[in-house]
Amino acid sequence: MRAALQRLLALVRRDRLDRELDDEMAAHLELAERDARAAGLSAEEARLAARRSFGGLDQIREAHRDARSARSLEHFWRDVRYGARAIRRTPAVCAGIVLILAVAIGANTTMFSATQAILLRPLQYGEAGRLVVVMHGGRHPVSLANFDDWRRQSRAFSSMGAAEYWRVNIGLADGAERLLGLRVSPDMLPMLRVPPLLGRLLDSGTSAAADEREVVISHGLWQRQFGGAPAAVGQSIQLDGEPYTIVGVMPPSFVFAPFWAVGAELWAPLPRAGVTASRGGNSLRVFARLAPGVALTQAQADIDAVTSRLEAEFPGTNRNVVVVPLKERVVGDTRLAVVVLMGGVGFVLLIACANVAHMLLARAATRRREVAVRLALGATRLQIVRQFLVESLLLAGLGAAGGVGLAALGVRALVALAPPDLPRIADIRLDPTVLVFTTAVSLAAGLAFGLVPALQSVQPAPGEDLKAGRGGSADRRQSRLRDLLMASEIALSLVLLAGAGLMVRSMASLQTIDPGFDPRGLLALSVSVHGTPHAEPSRRAPFFIALADRLAALPDVASVSAINHLPVTGDLWTRSFAVAGRPPARPGEGLSAVYRVVLPGYFTTMGMPLARGRDFTWRDTAGSPGAVVISENLARRHWPGEDPLGKRIVVGQSAADPDARWLTITGIAPNAVSDTWEGGGGSEVYLPYLQTTDYLTGSASRHTYLTFVVRGGGGDMRALAAPARAAVVSLERGASVSDVTTMEEAVGRALARPRFQLTLLSVFAGIALMLAAAGVYGVMSYAVARRRREIGLRLALGAPREQVRRMVLVQSLKRVALGMLVGLAGAAGLTRLMSNLLYGVGPGDPATFAAVTALLAAVALMASWMPAWRASRIDPMAALREE
Amino acid sequence: MSKQKSDLPYGALDLFILRTLDTMGPLHGYNIARRIEQAAGGTMRLSQGAIYPALIRLEQQGWVRAAWGVSETNRKVKIYELTRAGARQLRVEIANWEQSTALVARFLGARS
Numbered sequence: 001m002r003a004a005l006q007r008l009l010a011l012v013r014r015d016r017l018d019r020e021l022d023d024e025m026a027a028h029l030e031l032a033e034r035d036a037r038a039a040g041l042s043a044e045e046a047r048l049a050a051r052r053s054f055g056g057l058d059q060i061r062e063a064h065r066d067a068r069s070a071r072s073l074e075h076f077w078r079d080v081r082y083g084a085r086a087i088r089r090t091p092a093v094c095a096g097i098v099l100i101l102a103v104a105i106g107a108n109t110t111m112f113s114a115t116q117a118i119l120l121r122p123l124q125y126g127e128a129g130r131l132v133v134v135m136h137g138g139r140h141p142v143s144l145a146n147f148d149d150w151r152r153q154s155r156a157f158s159s160m161g162a163a164e165y166w167r168v169n170i171g172l173a174d175g176a177e178r179l180l181g182l183r184v185s186p187d188m189l190p191m192l193r194v195p196p197l198l199g200r201l202l203d204s205g206t207s208a209a210a211d212e213r214e215v216v217i218s219h220g221l222w223q224r225q226f227g228g229a230p231a232a233v234g235q236s237i238q239l240d241g242e243p244y245t246i247v248g249v250m251p252p253s254f255v256f257a258p259f260w261a262v263g264a265e266l267w268a269p270l271p272r273a274g275v276t277a278s279r280g281g282n283s284l285r286v287f288a289r290l291a292p293g294v295a296l297t298q299a300q301a302d303i304d305a306v307t308s309r310l311e312a313e314f315p316g317t318n319r320n321v322v323v324v325p326l327k328e329r330v331v332g333d334t335r336l337a338v339v340v341l342m343g344g345v346g347f348v349l350l351i352a353c354a355n356v357a358h359m360l361l362a363r364a365a366t367r368r369r370e371v372a373v374r375l376a377l378g379a380t381r382l383q384i385v386r387q388f389l390v391e392s393l394l395l396a397g398l399g400a401a402g403g404v405g406l407a408a409l410g411v412r413a414l415v416a417l418a419p420p421d422l423p424r425i426a427d428i429r430l431d432p433t434v435l436v437f438t439t440a441v442s443l444a445a446g447l448a449f450g451l452v453p454a455l456q457s458v459q460p461a462p463g464e465d466l467k468a469g470r471g472g473s474a475d476r477r478q479s480r481l482r483d484l485l486m487a488s489e490i491a492l493s494l495v496l497l498a499g500a501g502l503m504v505r506s507m508a509s510l511q512t513i514d515p516g517f518d519p520r521g522l523l524a525l526s527v528s529v530h531g532t533p534h535a536e537p538s539r540r541a542p543f544f545i546a547l548a549d550r551l552a553a554l555p556d557v558a559s560v561s562a563i564n565h566l567p568v569t570g571d572l573w574t575r576s577f578a579v580a581g582r583p584p585a586r587p588g589e590g591l592s593a594v595y596r597v598v599l600p601g602y603f604t605t606m607g608m609p610l611a612r613g614r615d616f617t618w619r620d621t622a623g624s625p626g627a628v629v630i631s632e633n634l635a636r637r638h639w640p641g642e643d644p645l646g647k648r649i650v651v652g653q654s655a656a657d658p659d660a661r662w663l664t665i666t667g668i669a670p671n672a673v674s675d676t677w678e679g680g681g682g683s684e685v686y687l688p689y690l691q692t693t694d695y696l697t698g699s700a701s702r703h704t705y706l707t708f709v710v711r712g713g714g715g716d717m718r719a720l721a722a723p724a725r726a727a728v729v730s731l732e733r734g735a736s737v738s739d740v741t742t743m744e745e746a747v748g749r750a751l752a753r754p755r756f757q758l759t760l761l762s763v764f765a766g767i768a769l770m771l772a773a774a775g776v777y778g779v780m781s782y783a784v785a786r787r788r789r790e791i792g793l794r795l796a797l798g799a800p801r802e803q804v805r806r807m808v809l810v811q812s813l814k815r816v817a818l819g820m821l822v823g824l825a826g827a828a829g830l831t832r833l834m835s836n837l838l839y840g841v842g843p844g845d846p847a848t849f850a851a852v853t854a855l856l857a858a859v860a861l862m863a864s865w866m867p868a869w870r871a872s873r874i875d876p877m878a879a880l881r882e883e
Numbered sequence: 884m885s886k887q888k889s890d891l892p893y894g895a896l897d898l899f900i901l902r903t904l905d906t907m908g909p910l911h912g913y914n915i916a917r918r919i920e921q922a923a924g925g926t927m928r929l930s931q932g933a934i935y936p937a938l939i940r941l942e943q944q945g946w947v948r949a950a951w952g953v954s955e956t957n958r959k960v961k962i963y964e965l966t967r968a969g970a971r972q973l974r975v976e977i978a979n980w981e982q983s984t985a986l987v988a989r990f991l992g993a994r995s
Contacts, residue, residue, distance in 0.1 A: 020961070021935060024912055027958040028931065031913040034956060055930025063936040068943060 021064050029054060076390070083391040086367075093363055094395060097356050100774075101399025103767060104352035105442055106406025111345040111760075113411050113434045115338050117427035119331055124253050126193025127289075131326040132296070134160070134286045134303060138322035138329065141282040144270075146318060147185070149310055150286065156302035158291040161188030162284040164270055165261050165571075167701060169530050169736045170225075171238030178528060178738035179221070181239075181266030182257065189216065189267060191289050192256060198222075199233040199248035202269055215244040218265040219252040240701050241531020244268065257285060259330045259423060287326065299323045330423045337757050340834045344499060344764045347492045349445060351771045354485045354492075357449035358775060360392065361482060362782050364453040371457050381458040388457055392450020393443065400442035404435065417759060419752030452481065479783065483815050486779040490819025490860065491826060493765075493772040497852035498827035500765035502838055503758040505848050509840025510751055516672030516681055517567065518607030519743035521558075523717040524566055525724055528705035532734035535704045537697040541690060543731060544706055545618075548599060550727040554720065556713045561602040562706040564595075564695065569739065569746045570707060572675045577685060578655035579638060580648040580662060593634055594674055594684040595651070597692045603629075603669055605711045613645050613667030620688040622696070626663035627688055632671050634683035644668065651685055663687070677750035678839050707739070717742040757837060769856070773863040780812050780867035791871050792879025801872040808871045812864035813857075820853055896929070896937050898980060901965065901973040904947060909964040911954060912938065938963060946972050 032050035041049060054060075087094045122128045134150065135142055142150075142162070151160040166181040189201040202214055215237070226232035236243045255262060270284075290299055300323045307318040324332075331338075364371075371384055411428055418425045456478060527547065529535045534543040544562065552560040565571045575595040578584065600616045603609065611632060620627050628649060635644045644665050653660040671681030689695055695703050712720060721740045728737050784791070791804055831843040841848065899919045904910065907918060915938075916931035923929070938961075941947045946969030952962040965973070 017939075021939075023959055024935065024961055025932065027911070027954045027956070027960040028913045028916070030956045030958060031954060032931070035917075053931050055932040057932070060930070060932035060935055063933070064939055067936040067940040 017068065018061065018065075021061060025054070025057060025060070079387050079390040080394065082387060083394045086391055087394060090363060093359055097359055097395050098398045098402060100352050100355055100771065101396060101442075101445065102402025102406055104349045104771075105400050105403025105438060105445070106410055107345050107764065107767065108349050108441055109403055109407035109430070109434060109438045110410030110414055111342055112437050113407065113430055114414060114428050115342050116431070116434055116437075117429070118334055118338055118422070118424050120433075121424075121427065123258055123327055123330065124194070124255065128327065129325070130290045131191070132157075132288050132290060132299065132323050133326055133329045134288050134321060134323050136282070136322075137320050138324040142284045142286045142321075143282050143317070144284060146310065147284050147286050150303065150306055150321075151187075153306045153309070154288075154299075154302050156291055156294045156299035157288040159187045159191045160286065160288040161185045161191050162270065162286045163188055163257055163261070164283050164285075166264075166266070166268070167528070167705075167738075168239050168266060169241070169528055169701075169734075170266075171241070171531070171734070178526075178736040179266060180261060180264050181215075181268060182261055182264045183270040184267050185270050188287065189256075191287065194251065194254055196248035197251040198230060199246070201248055202267065203247070212269045213242060213244045214247045215239065215266050215268040216248040216250060217246055217267075218250055218254065221265040222249045238531070239266070239268070241535075257287075258326070260285065262421070262423070288323075296323060296325065334423055336834070336836055337753075340499070340837060341757065341760050341764070343830075344496055344761055347496050348764050348767050348771070349441065351489050351492045351768050351775070353445050353449045354489045355771050355775045355778070356395070356445075357452050358482055358485045358778055358782075360449060360453040361456060361478065361485075362778070364388070364457045365478070368457065375458070384458050385454045388454035389447065389450045392454070393446040396442045396446030396450075399445075400438055403442070404430070404438060407434075407438070414760075417756060419749070419756050422753070422756070456481070479786075482779050482782070483818075486775055486815050487819035487822065489772045489775040490816050490856065491823035493768040494820055494823025494852065494856055495827045495830055496761075496765040496768045497856060498823075498831055498849055499834060500758070500761045501848040501852040502831055502834070502841055502843065502845060503754070503761050505841040505845060506838045507751075507754055507758050510678060510754055513673070513677060515568070515677070515747065516608055516670045517743075519747045521712045521714060521717060522606070522743035523710045523712065523720050523724065523740070524569065524707055524743060524746065525710075525721070525728075525740045526705055526707045526738045527728050528701065528736050528738070529732055529734075530701040530704040530736075532732050534732045534735065535699070540704065541696055544599070544689070547708070547728060547731055550731065551708060551710055551724055554710075554723050554727065556715050557720070558711045558713050559601055559605045560708065560710050561605040562599040562689070562708045563602055564597040564706065566707045566709070566746075567672045567674060568677060568743075568750050569741065570675075575652040575685070577649050577651045580650070580655070584655055591638070592683075593630075593651075594682050596684055596686045597689050597695055598686050599689050599706070602686070602709070603667075605709050606672070607711070608670045608672055610667045610669055613665070615667060616686075616688040618690070621690040622693075624691075626661050626691055627666045628663040629667040629669050629686040630665055631669050631681060631684040631686075633681055634685065635668050637683060649685075651687065677747070709743075717744075754837075754839070769859055772856070773859050776812065776816065776860050776863040777866065779815075780808065780864045781870070783811070784808060784867045784871040787871075788874060788879050791874050792876040795874060796876035796880060804874075805868045805872040808868035809861070809864055812860065812868070816857065816860040816864075820856065823856075824849060824853065894976070895980075896933065897941060898973070898976050900934060900937055900941060900963075901946065901969055901976065904963060904965040905970065905973055909962050911952065911960040911962050913954070913960075915963065941969070944972075945969070 029050045032053065033046045036046035036049045037043065123131070125131060133139075144162075147160075147162045154160065162185045164183040166183045168179050168181045170177050170179050184202065186202065196216065197219060199216075201216060203212070217232075222228060222232055225237075226235070233246055233249065235246050237246060238244075250267075256264060256267070288299075290296070294302075303321055303323055307321045311318040374384060375381070407430060411430060415425060415428055418428075527544075529540060529543060534540060548560050548562065551557060563570075565573065573595045574592045576592050578591065598616065600618055600620070603615050610629070613629070616627060616629070628651065630644060630649075638644070639647065645668070647665050648662045649665065650657075650660045650662055669684070669686060672684075673680060674682040674684070689706070695706075698704070708724075710717075710720060710724060725737050725740070728735050794804060795801070827849065828844050833843075835843040896919075899922070900915060903915050903918050903922075907914075910918070912934060913931070916929075916934050919929065919934070920927075920931070938947065938949075942949055942963075946966055947963045948966050949961040949963050952960060954960045
C-alpha cells in the first residue's frame with residue numbers, strides 16, 4: 001500500500017520532470033543547430049553536429065533522473081523502515097507506549113470534538129455571526145408591546161423577530177400527541193437564512209392577518225408523521241383542535257431556537273388578535289440580525305436609546321435590555337465547563353508524554369552502544385537525532401491511530417452520557433477539523449517526548465560508550481531528567497485530582513440540597529384537554545376533579561393533586577401582588593411572586609407539610625372567600641416579626657381596582673426550589689385552582705392543562721405511568737399526556753450537568769492517576785535496575801534488606817513530594833478558574849486538597865513498593881558477578 | 884553516468900556553471916554550455932547535455948533557481964539564475980579549488 005503510493009507519486013512527478021527535460025533538450029538542439037547553420041553547415045550536417053556535441057539523449061535523461069531522485073524522501077523512508085524495525089525489536093515497551101498514547105490522544109480527540117461542536121463550529125444559520133438576542137438582562141423574555149416598539153424604533157438591525165414557547169396538541173388518527181413548537185413573528189424564520197427543504201417559510205407578507213393558520217414542520221416530524229412524503233406540504237393537520245396547513249418542511253439539521261425550546265418541531269405565526277398593549281406579560285424571546293456594518297456596541301447603544309425613551313413613557317418596563325450575540329447566548333453557560341474539561345484532558349496528554357519520554361529514555365539508554373557504533377562509523381549527530389525523532393513520530397502515529405479508534409467510541413459514550421439540555425450536543429462527531437487537531441496534537445506530542453531522548457542519545461562521546469556498557473558520565477544528567485519527568489507527572493496529576501475532588505465535593509453539596517419537598521415516590525404527568533370538548537369552561541374543572549379521583553383510586557396510590565407548574569421541571573410564571581393596608585408601590589417597584597395554582601392536597605402529596613395554617617379544600621371555590629398560601633420566604637420578607645395568617649393580598653390585580661379580589665392568607669408553606677435546583681426557593685403564592693378564573697375559563701392552551709402529582713405507597717413509581725395514562729384516556733380520548741416522570745428522575749435531570757462534568761473530570765483524573773502510578777513505577781524500577789550493583793554491594797556488606805527497601809522508598813517519595821509541592825501551588829491557582837462550576841465548596845478547599853494529596857501519596861507509595869521490594873531481594877553475589 | 888564526465892574533475896562542472904551564472908547573469912541551458920565551452924577554449928571534452936543533470940542537482944540544492952522563459956528560436960526554455968545561497972556556495976567552492984590546486988601544485992613541484 002505504502003510502496004504503491006510512493007511509486008505512483010514518483011511516476012506522476014517523473015513524467016512531468018521528464019517532459020520538462022525533453023523540452024529543454026529540444027530547445028538546446030534547435031539553438032545549436034541554428035548556430036551551426038550560421039557557421040555555414042548544411043541543414044543535415046548542422047543537425048548531426050548539434051547531436052554530437054550534445055551527447056547521448058538517453059544517457060543524459062538517465063543521468064538527470066539519477067541526479068534528482070537521490071534525495072530526502074528516500075532518506076526519510078529509510079529512517080521509517082529502520083524505525084519500524086527498531087520498534088519491532090522492543091515490542092513490549094513500544095506496545096505500552098502506543099497504548100498510553102492511544103488513551104491520551106483518544107481522550108483529547110473526544111473532548112476536542114465536543115469543544116468543536118459546542119464552542120467552535122458556527123451555528124447552522126446563514127451568517128450566524130451577525131445574529132443576536134435582545135432581551136432583558138440578555139436572557140429574560142420580552143412583552144409583545146415592547147418587541148413591536150423595539151422593532152419599529154431601532155435602526156441597528158436589518159431585521160428583528162420574536163418567538164414564543166408553544167406546547168401544542170397534534171391530532172392524530174390514534175389520539176393526540178403533545179409537541180413542542182414555537183409561535184414566531186413574520187421576520188423570525190427568514191432572518192435565519194436557512195432555506196426550507198420543501199415548500200416555503202411562513203408567509204411574512206400576509207401573516208399580519210391574525211388568523212393565519214400556516215405551519216412549518218421539522219424534518220423529524222415530517223419523517224415520523226408523513227413518512228417523508230413530499231405531498232405533506234399543503235396537507236392540513238389539527239393543532240390544538242384547529243386546522244393548520246403545512247406550508248414547508250425544514251432540513252434535518254435545522255434547530256430553532258438553539259438555546260431554549262431546542263426540540264421545537266413546529267413553527268407557526270405568532271397570534272396577534274386580542275393581544276393588548278400590556279407590557280407586563282413577558283413571553284417572547286427576541287432575535288435580531290445586525291444591519292451591515294453595525295457593531296455590537298453600536299447596536300447596544302441604539303437599543304439603549306430606544307428603551308430609555310420607552311422607560312420614560314412606561315416606567316419599569318424597559319430596563320436593562322441587553323444585546324447578546326446568539327452564539328454567546330447558546331454556549332455562554334457551557335463555555336467554562338468545556339474549557340476546564342479541555343484543560344484537564346490536555347493535562348492527561350502532558351502526563352502521557354512525560355511517561356512516554358521516560359520510557360523512551362530508558363530504551364535509549366539500552367541503545368547507547370548502537371548509537372556509539374553508528375557515530376563511529378561516520379553517521380552525523382543530526383542523522384541520529386532524526387532517526388530517533390522518526391521513531392517517536394512513528395509511535396505517535398500509531399498512538400494517534402489507536403486514539404482515533406478510541407475517540408470514535410468515546411464520542412458515542414459522551415453523547416450518551418451528556419445531559420439533553422447541553423447545547424448542540426447532537427453535533428458532536430469526529431469531523432475533518434477534529435482529525436486535523438488529532439494529527440497536530442500527535443505530531444506535537446511525538447516531537448515533545450521524542451526530542452529529549454533523541455538529544456540525550458547523542459550527548460556522550462562515542463569512545464566512552466563503546467568501552468563502558470553502562471554507567472557513563474551522562475548518567476547523572478539523565479537521572480535528573482527522569483526525576484524531573486516523574487515530579488512533573490505527579491504535579492500535573494495532583495492538579496487534575498484537585499479539580500475532580502472539588503467537583504465531587506460540589507456534587508455532594510448539590511445532593512444534600514433540601515428541595516423543600518420529598519421527591520421519593522412521586523410521579524408527575526401533565527394533562528391537557530386543549531381542543532377537546534372537555535376544554536369547555538363548564539366541563540373543564542369537573543374533568544380534572546374526576547381525573548384526580550380516578551388516579552387516587554389506582555392501586556398503591558396514597559394521594560393525588562395537581563399544579564399549574566411543577567417546581568424544577570415546570571415553567572415559572574410570576575405575578576405582581578399588593579398587600580392590603582400598605583401604600584401602593586411606586587411604578588417599577590411593584591412586588592412580585594412566583595405564581596402557582598393548585599388542587600387541594602398538593603402540599604400533602606408533595607411532602608411539604610404546611611408550617612402553619614391550613615391547606616385548600618374542595619370548598620375553596622369561586623363562591624367562597626378568596627384564599628392563598630404563601631411560601632416562608634414571602635412571609636419572612638413581607639411580614640417580618642408579624643403573623644401573616646389572616647392578612648389579605650391581591651394577586652395580578654391593582655389594589656386600587658374596586659373589583660379586585662382580595663385573598664386571605666390561610667397557610668404558610670415550606671420553601672420549595674423554584675426552577676433551578678441550586679437556585680433555592682423564591683417568594684411564592686399558591687392559589688386554589690377552583691378559585692382561579694384564568695384556569696377555569698381561559699381558552700389559551702396554557703390554561704387548559706394541569707400537571708398531576710401522584711404519591712405512591714412505596715412501590716416503583718414508573719409502574720404507575722401506564723395506568724395513569726389509561727385513566728386520562730378513559731375520561732377523554734382526545735386529552736394528551738406528556739412529561740410523565742418521577743420526581744426523582746426530574747431531580748436527577750436537574751443535576752445532570754454537574755454530574756456530567758464530574759464524570760468527565762473524574763475519568764480524566766483517573767487516567768492521570770494511573771499514568772502517574774505507571775510513571776513512578778517505571779522511574780523507580782529503572783533507578784533500581786541501574787543501581788543493582790551498588791545495592792548488591794550494600795547487601796554484601798551487611799546492610800539489612802529493610803534498610804535498602806526504605807532507601808528506595810525515601811528516594812521515590814522525595815521526588816513525589818517535590819511534584820506535590822508544585823502541584824499544590826498549581827492546583828491552588830488553576831482551580832480558581834473553575835469556581836463558577838462549584839457549589840458549596842471554594843476553589844482552594846483545604847480538605848479536598850488534603851484528601852487528594854493523601855490519595856496521590858498512597859498511590860505513589862504503592863507504585864514504589866514493588867521496585868523497593870525488588871531492590872531488597874537482589875542477590876548480592878549475582879549482582880556483583882554481572883559484567 | 885556518461886563517460887565524458889570522467890574527463891572533468893569531480894565537482895568542476897558545478898563550479899563552472901555557478902561561475903558562469905555569477906558572471907553572466909541568468910541564462911538558459913544552451914548558453915551556459917556554450918559559455919563553458921568558450922571559456923575552456925577547446926581544451927575540454929564535455930557533452931553539452933551533461934549540464935542538465937548538474938543543473939537539476941544545483942536547483943534541488945537551492946543554489947540556482949529556474950524560471951520558464953522563451954529562447955531565441957521561440958521555444959519554451961528554463962532560464963537559470965544564481966541564488967544567494969548559490970553565490971555563497973560559489974565562494975566556498977572557489978576557495979576549496981584554490982586550496983586543492985595549490986596542494987597538487989606543491990606536491991608536483993616537490994617531486995620534480
